Amino acid sequence: MENITFAVLFVLLLAVPLFFKRQRYRFPPGPKSLPLIGSVLEFPVQSSWLTYQRWGRELASDIIYLNVLGKHIYVLNSAQAVSDLLEKRSGTYSDRVVTTMAHEMVGWDKNFALQPYGEFWREHRKAFHQQFQPDMVPRYHVHMYKQAKDLVRRLIAEPNALKQHLRYMAGALILRVSYGIDAEPKDDHYFEIIEQAVYSLTEVANTGAYLVDFLPFLKHIPSWMPGAQFKRDATVWAPQVNQMFDEPFDVVKRALAEGNAPDSVCAALLSELDPRKDHAHQETVIKQAVGTAYIGGADTTVSTLSTFVLAMMTHPDVQRTAQEHIDRVTGGDRLPTIEDRDALPYVTAIIKEALRWRPVLPMAVPHITTADDEYRGYHIPKGSIVMGNAWAVLHDEARYANPDAFDPTRFLTPAGMLDKDAPDALEAAFGYGRRVCAGLHFALDSMWVNVACVLATLDIRKPVNEHGVPVEPSMAYTTGLLEQPEPFAVVFKPRSQAAEALICEGHDD
Template identity: 40%
Template sequence: MATLPPGPKGLPLIGNMLDVPKEFQWLRMEEWHKQYGDIVHINIFGQPMIILGSLEAVTAAFDKKPGIYSDRPRMVMINELLGWDHNVVTMRYGPAWRDMRRDFNQHFRQGAVHRYHLVFLRQLCKLLDNILAQPEEILEHLRLISAATIMDATYGLDVADKDDPYVTIANRAMAGASAAALPGAFLVEAIPLLKYIPSWFPGASFQRKARVWNGYTQALANKPFEALKANMVRSYSDMICTVTPSLHLQRSDGTVRSSVAETMLQAACARPYCACPYCACPYCLQTAATAHTFVLAMAMYPEVQRKAQQELDAVLGSRRLPDFSDRENLPYINAIVKEVTRWQPIFPLSVPHASSEDDYFRGYFIPKGSLVVGNTWSLTHNPAYYPDPEEFRPERFLTADGELNNNVLDPYTSIFGYGRRICPGRYFVDASLFSIFSGILATFNITPPVGKDGSFVKLKPVMLPGAIVHPAPFKCVVKPRSNSAVELVRRAHDEIQMNPETHNA
């Protein structure tokens, strides 16, 4: 008779509630892996949780048994009261999720991402111009480009600044979803029947909050969608916008969609921008958190920055901005993209899956309804794959000849999640990060601030905990690399302003 996997012994009723720290849980789980092995079981108030801490374990569960390990836990607040039930991330596994996912993949699969190259380049020109104007606000500009890129790609909308109404709508919706998703924050998650009590009932403040947050969700689904329809005359958005083809279909066959189809279409519109309902960062975009980590790493590791700039100069000759056609000639930049995502994964515990039936797994019993968590931190910080894992060292991904080394475990096998629920936005993100990192390195130098004693302040990778992990605010100094870099940024920006449908310099 198989038993549950090993793990710390819990207390009656609350189980391991007190064993799980409120912050940086993955570090405690890493200790458990050392003590109990790569499959650990805990329970929180009777809810079993299985933590998988090795490549073998995540592959055996998520890849080999996708029919069992691809569900999500029931989320009463998010899905049932806030109206996120059309969102791919939080949807339960089943036909509706499969349809949405297929549709999403159509627009974001590897072979489709080239459609957004122009969007990335257009946004990059704006980013570099913003950095030139206010270098001390680089982190803010990176938040903006992350939001603007997705708004541009998805709706063809031009997000000009952080006070843009669509960004505000998205921020509100995200803030509501983040608060609603906080583990243990709402009793209704443990007792779903409570969702039927009226909002005036004593103790039902969650209903009032849910009503307000639901309004934000609806605004996010409706407002950009309405703007998109009104904006369809913009020629370049017609060509590249992911939802526009559906609208074209609607027009060309002359049929009127039912309101249900319309709702699905709206949900599809809101979907990519709202990739993560757990995020508490402004603009809620994972790309921004990763880009902040990049800036921190460049300020901390001047030697890496210098090598990257040498590679860029050799390929571009300081005369133009990097383009996607340069990518294969920039292995060191590609290695930086991978190392940033590995060094400080923004989802150290990925997003929990749920098991949809009882299973026996590597000799252990896994009950139906268990939360099943891939401990991404353990994978990306395993010294067997990545020696000195705390060090930021892009060279680890390169051969002695400076080419990408296929024998090193690709961090994309874990940082984007697992099995059938693996992040469908990963090719989009990868291209976006390449564009941002190479563009900044080609034109700017990033250093730590200078302290009172005249030497550089020593920066540390202090990360803020949460479902999405991002660097704590830090200071750095950003300066153009040269006068010709200033010229290059201005010229590229002017050209893209005059003709947004073509590439810059």
């Protein structure tokens, strides 16, 4: 209790000067704000992107401002504002929030998606980019084909475990590509240690902020003290996070020393250490950069592919059209490959539309400014939180007519080709500027392979109840940092015997 009182006093001490300073500057419009505490009572907790979008409409402004306990928060609701600030001025808008609990105590500073902007982050991004840039991604197609086929087999065998199968596919792909490790078909050890560690990330993200984030000296209090649950949690979670980064990395290092390491991102990076630079430092960067792939790539891919399945189930006409296109290109006697992508713009448009319709990270990851700035006469001080509202950008009627409808043709010309003039959903769905998704090209290829492979071989249908009436999905989504459909029932049926046969032969055999 004493701690809380002290924390409130501390926050007020911080807030008072900011309150008076604010009077001198012009800030964008925002929700109701009270002296000292600002808009803390208005701060949206669930589906915040919808609230920000509504405020934008009510206040007729594409920039919303909130002062929460002295913290300046800007939400950008339009493609224009996002492009002007997060893209064109990304040298100033690319820092991250750093917290005592998540970063320092639990060790999530190893995840370079959460690292502050600067040289250390740049080294991670460079190593990652070296292996995930567009020219490198084709090396991983063979693994994508293998996992996509395995996914189809699993969906046929056990249709009621969609999410589990998608998680397996995305996880096994990243594990193979990153470390050269083949996941066990069941109860894989690496999945377990990764999932265990990622649980703590979800917990710290959902909690939002801990008292220790405001009062860092609290990290020194003994774990047994009342109110020190955060410290007990950190003591359990930190070794799990270390294990997740260390264990697969050590396997690759050992295999390289023994001369039998399979091809992998980690092995490639370790084989190219610069002899003029500190080895231990380079190894740390590689370990952390590679370890970030699973965290960045697994749940995001699962979410988009779940949305794809939901959309196909509820839009059978779109599904049929895509299948006709695929059959025309493959003749129905082989599985589609990435080489068919140019001939199948409708399939690409389905993926763009899934990313637009239900963006996985509707508020991306918050960016922080590293210098004072001014935009349209508004003051944006150093250290402000600036969030691109991907949901609002991707559901802007001025850019996407009838934005709530799932309609892949919005990305196509009347002749059925990809429309280069249509606003691209990828712009907002993958984040912004220098922090744009580092796995974008890998993600697009792997989703394309899975979507094309599933459509080529399976019919996706609503289940029917005992009276033969189709069961409608709730269409509900989770409302945390990452948006994904709530579990729904779905039926997968092989389109034909020939399609089923394709799953047992082909790419990886």
